Amino acid sequence: MKKILALLTVVMVVVFVGCGKEKEVKTTEKxxxxxxxxxxxxxxxxxxxxxxxxxxxxxxxxxxxxxxxxxxxxxxxxxxxxxxxxxxxxxxxxxxxxxxxxxxxxxxxxxxxSPAMCYIALKTSPMTTIEDLENKRFGIELGTTEEDIVKKVPGAVIVPFSGHTAALFALKSGKIDSMLLDATVAKKYLENNPDLKTVVTVEGExxxxxxxxxxxxxxxxxxxxxxxxxxxxxxxxxxxxxxx
Structure with a gap:
């Protein structure tokens, strides 16, 4: 009888240990x-x-x-x-x-x-062509490739921002002249900001x-x-x- 009880005890321990391991695997899933x-x-x-x-x-x-x-x-x-x-x-x-x-x-x-990209500006801005962007101030989000594209504009002045929201506020307050955004993003911004316009669309990435x-x-x-x-x-x- 004692041998049987001892055997049952061992089996129960093994079962509980096995269950514990299974639970541990589930909780440590990536x-x-x-x-x-x-x-x-x-x-x-x-x-x-x-x-x-x-x-x-x-x-x-x-x-x-x-x-x-x-x-x-x-x-x-x-x-x-x-x-x-x-x-x-x-x-x-x-x-x-x-x-x-x-x-x-x-x-x-x-x-x-691979969306196209748009330069946007205030509707009151006289800019309508890529040439009009020369020697202007551009709000660029830090760490983006937008800077590489904007640098191709002659005389472009890069003004860095921590995010597009901050750059948008700067654009609306006249601290910068334009922003470069994916066309789909620009479309969303223009829908929510009727005082903005698209200046010109360029090839995207x-x-x-x-x-x-x-x-x-x-x-x-x-x-x-x-x-x-x-x-x-x-x-x-x-x-x-x-x-x-």
């Missing part, structure tokens, strides 16, 4: 931290304190198809790449343009959108998600699913939802 800058409608913006837009919808679709959980890390755009390098975030999805300089430090996914330079396998997994989403029309449907 939760991806997604870095973004929610000041860029319709790509990502705040609505009732929630991050919404094209990029959040795309990330939610990834989550459903790949079966992972995630949380957002909303920060200034110029802090995103360093956060990725130091692994404070796992992935960036923030309307980020692909550039050769950035490729030195991070990995990009397959591009999922490819945009993609970004991964740590060492996370090649993770990038490849996302690229595989992104390809499926592009081929089955999901990306186009989400873009249409936001008028892109």
């Amino acid at each position: 939760v991806y931290v997604i870095g973004t800058n929610a000041e860029y409608p319709p790509f990502e913006y705040l609505e009732n304190s929630k991050i919404v837009g094209l990029d959040p919808d795309i990330m939610e679709e990834f989550s459903k198809r790949m079966g992972f959980q995630y949380k957002w890390a909303n920060m200034n755009f110029d802090g995103l790449i360093s956060a990725l390098q130091t692994r404070k975030v796992d992935i960036i999805i923030a309307g980020m343009s692909i550039s050769d300089e950035r490729k030195k430090y991070i990995n990009f996914s397959t591009p999922y959108i 490819n945009k993609a998600m970004a991964f740590n330079i060492e996370d090649v396998e993770l990038k490849d997994k996302f690229d595989k699913v992104l390809k499926e989403m592009m081929e089955d029309g999901t990306i186009d449907k989400l873009k249409a939802k936001y008028g892109i």
Whole structure:
């Protein structure tokens, strides 16, 4: 009888230990931290304190198809790449343009959108052509590739800002003359600010998600699913939802 009781005790211990391990695995499951800058409608913006837009919808679709959980890390755009390098975030999805300089430090996914770009100004401004932009002051968000494009304008004066919202206030108060934005973003800004206009539209850049330079396998997994989403029309449907 004692031997039977002892055996049962051992079995119960093994069962409880096994259950404990199973529970531990579930609670330590990887939760991806997604870095973004929610000041860029319709790509990502705040609505009732929630991050919404094209990029959040795309990330939610990834989550459903790949079966992972995630949380957002909303920060200034110029802090995103360093956060990725130091692994404070796992992935960036923030309307980020692909550039050769950035490729030195991070990995990009397959591009999922390539919008045109617009120079905007106050409606009272006499500017109507690319030549009119010469020797003007441009509000540029720190860390973006917009600066590289604006520098091609003769005599352009770059005025840096921590975000597009701050640059927009400066434009409306006359501290700068123009801003360069993705056409889809410019459209949203003009809808909400009837005192603004588009001066001229120029060629845009490819945009993609970004991964740590060492996370090649993770990038490849996302690229595989992104390809499926592009081929089955999901990306186009989400873009249409936001008028892109």
